[in-house]
Amino acid sequence: MDITKLRPKKRSRIRIFIGKHYFIFKRYLAWIFDKNIYAKEKQLEWFPHIIYKHQTMLLRPLRGVDMWYQYNKIKNLEIAIKQLNGVVIHPGETFSYWKLIGKPKKKKGYVDGMVLYYGTFKKGIGGGLCQLSNLLYWMTLHTPLTITERNRHSYDVFPDSNRTQPFGSGATCAYNYLDLQIKNNTNEPYQLHLSLTDTHLVGEWRALNPSLYSYEIYEKEHQITPAYWGGYVRHNILNRKIYNRKKQLIDDEFIVENHAIMMYEPLLEQKME
Template identity: 40%
Template structure:
């Protein structure tokens, strides 16, 4: 994360990645399986090299005993109201989240260790009990084995943003698929997960251990981030510079996610950090109450 002070707002233009010509795999989808195999092989090689060299100490220890301080707690609604023909994917998502949460629950990130969501949860296959859930691909919801586990990564990322842990790697979704109806968290704090090369990686640069707890309830996916001693700062995460932009007939959404750092002892703000600048293609028609700025 980068600490930024009193920067002027960015100009109203789209990032180059959104105006660039389509990628090779977008023009020729039949190449996608081969491209994914190459990406996965590279990631496995990187994992092995990092472990062998000692450059990265991966978190592997877990315990059912809670660390004494509950630093953050959050719950996210399991089922969204979508088209009736997609609701079975929402229910299947709950099965996938339950399996993935069990893999993550109790993991301890010790001082100097890093947590890889993909390494801990693993590949979500039918053999492990995962089913077809809702997965976002090129802006549309479709069935895919293990679909929906991004919700667990979103939960972990949100809790980490309220802690002194460092986000090393995180990929956002390239599309804004749903209107803000019922939204609890700011847009732009979610994570995209594709085993094993699109990952959420968190590093513990403190002298204290942190423990993740995760479980599926009746209506919510629950999570806690626990530690052994309450840190001196708390954090407040918010979205700023929210805008909808129209270019060449397409609508894009952009914002900035910021994190305010608060001294627990005095209540004073001691830092203001830019977490991420987001820009994504909107795949729904914004409502009449949403201002869309025309860039053409």
């Protein structure tokens, strides 16, 4: 990748406003005129087989971030989950994160939460929903479903303290132009099950039949390099090993290449441990 493309660009508030609304409008047109068949059916009778299950902590102390952001995030997650829980992706259909959730608004009950913004964070209505898109992306990598749109984080904002997944294994989201879209190119329907416990956001992909395959996501070529404009840039590649029911390796495929500007010193995470 050409590292010069990562260099932060200074844009006026007017340009950011115009650009954001241009892409929002473009997405609305895509939802109307593209050829995707978008998933919308919900079934609350759960499919019998769990294909993959994962959970992430709701409250994670972050340096310089007030905890009220995370308490509000939980409220926002509760509302968004109601729109996604039980959704079935039939063969040939596409799951669109924002088309199903809709625009986060106060009148829907959403509150201010933490929104990542050009390498820092600010408050914003519906903030914190990236935790849900991150969870969905990671779970989907462990299924035969195909991710057709995923947007990576351009900035690595917080150190890896207590990280259990590889760097770059999430999917950022912003209504509605940064979407997460998943297509079912299989012959089986898949169902999404989401819930909140007192401590975790929990997700499952379910199916009518057991999975024929299992998946292992791993990182390679991880490195941190100095940026010519100052600071550091973090890089890696994610790959996926695919095993059959006999645990035999049948494929090892490329998933994605990640690059992000680090917003902390590379050795900071070691000092925090």
